[in-house]
Amino acid sequence: MDWLKISVFTQKEAEEIVTALLMEAGAHGVSIEGDNENCAKGGLPWDYLSDEVLKKVPFCVAAFFPCDGNEETVLEDIRRRIGDVRGMDLGLPLGTLEVTTGVVHEQDWENAWKAYFKPVKISDFFVIKPTWEDYEAKKDEIVIEIDPGMAFGTGNHETTRMCVHLLEEYMEPGMTVIDAGCGSGILSVAAAKLDAKKIYALDLDPVAVQVTGQNAALNGCGDVIDVHKSDLLAQVPQEEKADIVVANIIADVVISLNSVAKQYMKVGGMYICSGIIDTRLEDVRKSIEAEGYKVIQIIQDGEWRAIACKYRG
Structure with missing residues (x-):
């Protein structure tokens, strides 16, 4: 093509x-x-x-x-x-x-x-390493091998870094996670390496679905990451209730997702959303609060914001 x-x-x-x-x-x-x-x-x-x-x-x-x-x-x-x-x-x-x-x-x-993508530490623990580069992990570092192919996402963008940081903060072993808009699969793989029991990785782009599946296998996480082509969360089983829903997308899509995500969340579950430019923060926050979530934390990196909130039921 x-x-x-x-x-x-x-x-x-x-x-x-x-x-x-x-x-x-x-x-x-x-x-x-x-x-x-x-x-x-x-x-x-x-x-x-x-x-x-x-x-x-x-x-x-x-x-x-x-x-x-x-x-x-x-x-x-x-x-x-x-x-x-x-x-x-x-x-x-x-x-x-x-x-x-x-x-x-x-x-x-x-x-x-390949000319621009080098190993980079994106959070307290995680290092993103392209498959074609050598890297020796230091103590306590968790390495994610990645080949983005044609999918969007090398892990070095501010919005991804913030999501990984919030996953590190709120993830517990054995949790079920939904990754809405999985891109190249970095957040799904990070959740798996933080000992999630099950991850649903979803994207409307079939290329992203293919690449996420490949990167899940590359990192030995294919058995816990279930990848689907999906409009928002449509392909998640209706009876599934996640501990965490993470969405690194854009403000308008986050607003559309707010009312949908809670249908697939446990009461008290965490909703992490990023991809929010600072000028849209209040729009997203108002939408989140109107849907019954309690905003717990807002972090920033440059002009971008990420929100962690709890679903109160």
Whole structure:
């Protein structure tokens, strides 16, 4: 399959916002290309940096969409979304927000991950290690082997790190966990390595379902991770009641999930949701509280927020 690559030139500070914009537009994956750490060398304010300087140290977020005949529609949608971002007072350097396009073959896209994906410690205990890299675990470290393939998720994004941190805090051995929007399966594998009894890993993207299954097997967790293509939690058995539901998605989908998740949770169970940009935190919090959850903890990493709450029944 050929893939439409849409690159948005921006600044490091706006990486999360641009990434969220592209994922909401339907991207099947993103990669970060370039570096701009030297842009503010000497303490120059961002507002004084010219476009010429920015172009010498390009930094962009590249997203990938299937070439299925809808390329022009996708491009128009992204340009509209970028126009909306330009009009917001975000207090962040956005860069040029120039958009470029290209077409890549699937194999080329898969290989692009390897240039940027290195072993990284993402929480108190967990280290994400790509399959093609060597890494010797230190004391108390738990290593997750991962090959994201065409699925979104290398574990190094702020939203994933926060979810793993909250799983470490609230998981107990023998729990049942639902991972809504499993991506490449990192949260499901983390739950398994924290001794979950059963994990339901769900995603609407069939590629994510395939990759999660492969990564579960790679980490020796295939026997406890049940992977399904699913719209929200539709493929979870109706009688199943989870101890934890974790959802690393986007704010609008979290809001849609709030009323559904409690149908599959034990009273007193924990609901962990992330992928929430700071400007949407109050919208998500109000929706959560309206559905009968009690917010226990809110954590932040950059512009992103994650919420841990308890279902009161």
